[in-house]
Amino acid sequence: NVTGQPYILHTNVFTQGKGNREQQFYLWFDPTKNFHTYSIIWKPQHIVFLVDNTPIRVFKNAESLGVPFPKNQPMRIYSSLWNADDWATRGGLVKTDWSKAPFTAYYRNFNAETCTRAGSCTSSNPRYSNGAWQMGQELDANSRRRLRWVQKNFMIYNYCTDLKRFPQGFPPECRQ
Known part of the structure; x- marks a missing residue:
């Protein structure tokens, strides 16, 4: 990170071994100043990334559009550092x-x-105590407003708007 510049959070979704569904965001805070909560809610209807x-x-x-969705695969969450400074860093x-390595x-x-x-949830979070977690509810109005x-x-990169990458047309899930 260049001193004084915003930090970038990179997200991707892999299904059946294929990613290429990147979105990138400037963080609206300095993540080095305090701990923050990064969450992924993964349901059969959708995957929600939260900060x-x-x-x-x-x-x-979007399986109805022929887009694979990771609902029958084991869940894995990776956090990594890799050299992608030819494209991922702004x-x-x-x-x-x-020369600043090692990075921690x-x-x-x-x-x-x-x-x-088939089973019940192990969540102790009161946010899901009303059954919303099990029911797979969509985001509420306040969450949709914050998402927008x-x-x-x-948001500084969205694969669904990258004409250089998809000159023949965007992936089907981008049309939702």
Whole structure:
């Protein structure tokens, strides 16, 4: 990160071994100043990415359009550092300063709350105590408003609008 520049959060969804569904966001805070909560809510209807309980991205199940959705695959969450400074860092404008290595990230209070199709949920979060978690509800009005705010003000890359990458037409899920 260039001093004083916003940090970028990169998201991607992989299904059947294929990703290429990237969205990138400037964070609206300095993530080095305090711990923050990064969450993924993964339901058969959609996958929601959140930062400090603010939704930043929704990847809807578009199997009806022929788009694979990771509903029958084991869940894996990866956090990694890789050299993608030819494209991922503000379009390749910022190069990684490898002389600053080693790079370290800290995690605390990692928690996985699970629900199975046939079983019950293990969530202790009161937000889901009314059954909304099990029912797969869509985002409420306030969450939709916050999602639009983030996407309007902080999204810097969306594969669904990248004409250079998809000159023959956008992927089917982008038409939803």
